[in-house]
Every structure is written in C-alpha cells, then in structure tokens.
Amino acid sequence: FSQTLLHTVVPPELRFAFLKLFQRLFNCFSSYCYYEITEIDGVNTNELYNAVQLYLSSSASSTTAGTTSSSNRLSLTRGLNSSAITFGLANNDRLSDVFNGVSVVWEHNVTPRQSQTFSWRPLPEEKRGFTLRINKRDQPGILEEYLEFITNKAMEIRRKNQDRLLYTNSRGGSLDSRGHPWESVPFKHPSTFDTLAMDPIKKREIMCDLRDFADGQAFYKRTGRAWKRGYLLYGPPGTGKSSMIAAMANFLGYDIYDLELTEVNTNSELRKLLMKTSSKSIIVIEDIDCSINLTNRKKSNGTGARNDSVSDTRSGSPGIPIPGDPDNNNGGNNSITLSGLLNFTDGLWSCCGSERIFVFTTNHIDKLDPALLRSGRMDMHIHMSYCSFPSLKILLKTYLGCEPGDISPDVSSDLAAVIDEAEMTPADISEVLIKNRRDNDKALRELLEVLRKKKSVNRRLRRRRLVADVEDEAEEKRALDSPKEGGGAANGGGGDDVEVNYKKSEEEDNGID
Numbered sequence: 001f002s003q004t005l006l007h008t009v010v011p012p013e014l015r016f017a018f019l020k021l022f023q024r025l026f027n028c029f030s031s032y033c034y035y036e037i038t039e040i041d042g043v044n045t046n047e048l049y050n051a052v053q054l055y056l057s058s059s060a061s062s063t064t065a066g067t068t069s070s071s072n073r074l075s076l077t078r079g080l081n082s083s084a085i086t087f088g089l090a091n092n093d094r095l096s097d098v099f100n101g102v103s104v105v106w107e108h109n110v111t112p113r114q115s116q117t118f119s120w121r122p123l124p125e126e127k128r129g130f131t132l133r134i135n136k137r138d139q140p141g142i143l144e145e146y147l148e149f150i151t152n153k154a155m156e157i158r159r160k161n162q163d164r165l166l167y168t169n170s171r172g173g174s175l176d177s178r179g180h181p182w183e184s185v186p187f188k189h190p191s192t193f194d195t196l197a198m199d200p201i202k203k204r205e206i207m208c209d210l211r212d213f214a215d216g217q218a219f220y221k222r223t224g225r226a227w228k229r230g231y232l233l234y235g236p237p238g239t240g241k242s243s244m245i246a247a248m249a250n251f252l253g254y255d256i257y258d259l260e261l262t263e264v265n266t267n268s269e270l271r272k273l274l275m276k277t278s279s280k281s282i283i284v285i286e287d288i289d290c291s292i293n294l295t296n297r298k299k300s301n302g303t304g305a306r307n308d309s310v311s312d313t314r315s316g317s318p319g320i321p322i323p324g325d326p327d328n329n330n331g332g333n334n335s336i337t338l339s340g341l342l343n344f345t346d347g348l349w350s351c352c353g354s355e356r357i358f359v360f361t362t363n364h365i366d367k368l369d370p371a372l373l374r375s376g377r378m379d380m381h382i383h384m385s386y387c388s389f390p391s392l393k394i395l396l397k398t399y400l401g402c403e404p405g406d407i408s409p410d411v412s413s414d415l416a417a418v419i420d421e422a423e424m425t426p427a428d429i430s431e432v433l434i435k436n437r438r439d440n441d442k443a444l445r446e447l448l449e450v451l452r453k454k455k456s457v458n459r460r461l462r463r464r465r466l467v468a469d470v471e472d473e474a475e476e477k478r479a480l481d482s483p484k485e486g487g488g489a490a491n492g493g494g495g496d497d498v499e500v501n502y503k504k505s506e507e508e509d510n511g512i513d
C-alpha cells in the first residue's frame, strides 16, 4: 500500500533523487567499500567476472583456511573440454574470504534483465555480477593485489580443470572458421614421468629443470631472458621421445602445438603460427631432420653472407613463391629457411608470448646443423637411449606390476648382464611384456630369451664390422705401400691380431649362449 501510494504521490524524478541522496548518505556512514563486477561489461564478456567465479568456486568447494561460506548451496558446472566439475556460488549467496589477513565478502547477484539493450549478440536474460565488500580502511592496499591474485589463481584452476589440447597447424597454412591457423583436439596421452622408462637420475634432472622453468618467471625477468626453453630429444626410434613430450605436457599441464613443418611454406607463415600459440605450451617439431633438409646450407654468391637456405623435402621441389613476401630472399626459392627456423626459436619473434617450451626430436642428431644445437636455442640435449637395467625395472613395474623384490635374484642378474649389450628399445621390450602380461614368469623368461638372442646378433654384427674396418684399413695401407716391399707382411700381422680377437670373442659368445 505504501509503495503504491509512494509511486502515485512522489514523481519518479524525485524518487530517483531521493534514492541517490540515500545512497550517498549510506556511503558516508558505511565503513565498507563495494565493488561491482558484472558478467557483461557493455556488450563484452568481463574476464574478471569469470576469474572471480572460478576463484570462488575453489574457495566454495574447499574449506581452505580463512575462507568461510555462509551457505551450503553451491552450483555445479562442467565446462566444455573439461573432465573436472567446478563448484560455484549459488544465486544471491555470500561468501567471505581472507586475503593477507584482511576479511572481504563476496555476494553473487542475479537479477532479471529489464530491457534488452541493443547489441550485436543476444545478452543473457539474467544480469549476473559479484559484489565485493571491503572495509574502507583495508581497501587502498589490498584491492589491486587481491584482484591479481584472483586472476592468477583462476588461470591455474582453468588449466587444471581443462583437458590439455593438442594443436596441429592446418594443411597448407589455411585458417579455420575462427581465423585460427591451428586445429585442436583434446590431448589425452597417458604418458607420465612415472611410466617413462629412463635413467631415474636423468629423469629427475629433467623434472627439476621443467619445474624451475615453470616457476622461473621472476628469474627470467631478473636476468633479462625470454621466458622460454628448448629441449632436443634424440635417439633411435622407439626410445620414448614422443612419450617424453606427452609426459612433459602432463607434468606441467601445458598444451602441445605439434608443428608440421612440411605444411609451412614461408618464414612469415612460421612467425604467424608462433604468434597464435598461447603461453604455457610446448611447441614440438618432431623428426626435424626429416621435415626439412638442414644440411643444405649455402653461402650466397659474392657477398659471402650466410644464406642458411634449406630445401623442402616434400617433393624435392622449391616452395611456391608468394609475391611481395619479404622472406623471398631465398634466390627465388620460397621454402622456409634455417634462419627462419632459428628466429622462430630464438629471435625476437620467439618472445611474443611467454612460458613456452620448444621441443625438437630427431633420430639423427649428426644430421642437424650446429647452429640449431647451440645453447640458448636447445638448452638441454636429452639422449633417449636403448633400454638400460634401471629403465627395464620401470617397464617391469608398469607392465607386469613387478617390484624389484618380486623378481628372483638369478633372473634379475641375468637380465642385468644382457640388457646393455642387447641394445633393445623400450618399445621393443614393452611389446614382449604386453604380449605376456598375464603370466609374469613367462614374460620374464621370454624377455631373457629375446635379450640373449639380440645380444648375440649384436656381437656378431660388431665383429663383422670390426673385421670389415680392419680389412678396409689394410687395403688402404696396401695401396699406399704397394711400391715398397714388405708392406704386406706388416699388414698380415694386423690381420692375425684381428683373427685372434675374433676367435676369442666367439668362444666367449658361445659360453654365454
């Protein structure tokens, strides 16, 4: 009745003026400051609203020290590409939080939207926002720091909740519907450092290096270095280079950008791809020696300046020239250049964004240009080697559930005696273990047998190579000494030595077999 009377008697202008006056008086006497963080800022989404929502979701779901929720009603959501459920503050509910010893209160306000303001996209029917209440005496010092803390925390939660993404560059550099040159799929590779079979000391070293990198923002800023790191993984096929990349991504919670170099035509395309990668990501170029021919470096004619030209091995033909491209300095050959690739990892462009890891893999490190290997570009060279005994123990644990104590000392020492000379990759060994995973004894027996066979094959090959090398050497020497007399006798002596060694090693081999 009073409201109707008020609406009839008092004109709206007067009501509005009265409300404003009341608010001013309230603000004067209130000991609190209020901050509104609305979901939509004009027509754009307010990033801060999303950050606060995520931050409060972590506070609401856990009873962390200093955080108290005045309600027991929480909203639950699961985002796109996310396997985690997030808690949220229900509509018009409150939550108090403590930051640096200062108490604040958050309130979630949801009201129906009065009228649809004009916008190029439909706005939600409800107007949502958070109100932050801070005591006036605390407000000057805390606000900025608190909001930055919330933003960082929200990013961390988002990364933790969201599944990793695996990106690949679109074919021929084409853009997707959103103008993005990368296509993505959820990244669900289960490899972790626990399942990765490699020397535990080396593994720990890599994990520490990665952790230092991820926590090193202040260090990189202080030392004036771009916040990035390069790893070169090299070794025979099947030694776990791809598994290592997946383990790195899972360890740090980073996305992976798998760069298919053969789909990139120019250096500028390469730069554009780099610019479209996000921070906290691993940019991978697998089998770099196969993607482009990095040994084909030439000196440019006349000037003596380095051209660093590399040829495209897709068809053995040069790339398609793009008129006006400043990178067409390749004597008309418009394929990407080594210098372009080096700039990608090390130049000014490599710093557009931060916290990025570059990983190159190769089966043949000797084929790579030294310029690509110098420190600063590839900070850590990681040799993924054949399976050693410590690595084998990890495989036995993951595939058969065998702890070192579960294997008899005899079998264990037999495995240790043959594993190094057998030169088998973890991929080969895991095949034997997978095949026999229902019967541990059979798996170990078969593994030992395979390792022994491989060891004796390797010995025979080594011997043949040794004999062939010595024969070649002797042949060369004979050719050099041919005018002189008696040269053959000396060579013959060398040949006898080899024969003796050969026989000796064959006897040893038979004993083992």
Ligand SMILES: Nc1ncnc2c1ncn2[C@@H]1O[C@H](COP(=O)(O)OP(=O)(O)OP(=O)(O)O)[C@@H](O)[C@H]1O
Pocket (backbone or CB within 6 Å): 195, 196, 197, 198, 236, 237, 238, 239, 240, 241, 242, 243, 244, 363, 384, 425, 426, 427, 428, 430
């Ligand atoms: N070090 C390892 N630890 C655990 N599993 C491994 C390891 N190496 C290889 N494997 C197993 O072998 C398979 C092939 O390994 P992966 O693809 O990682 O090797 P790679 O070195 O990248 O090979 P390529 O050079 O051919 O790409 C994987 O599925 C993985 O399960």
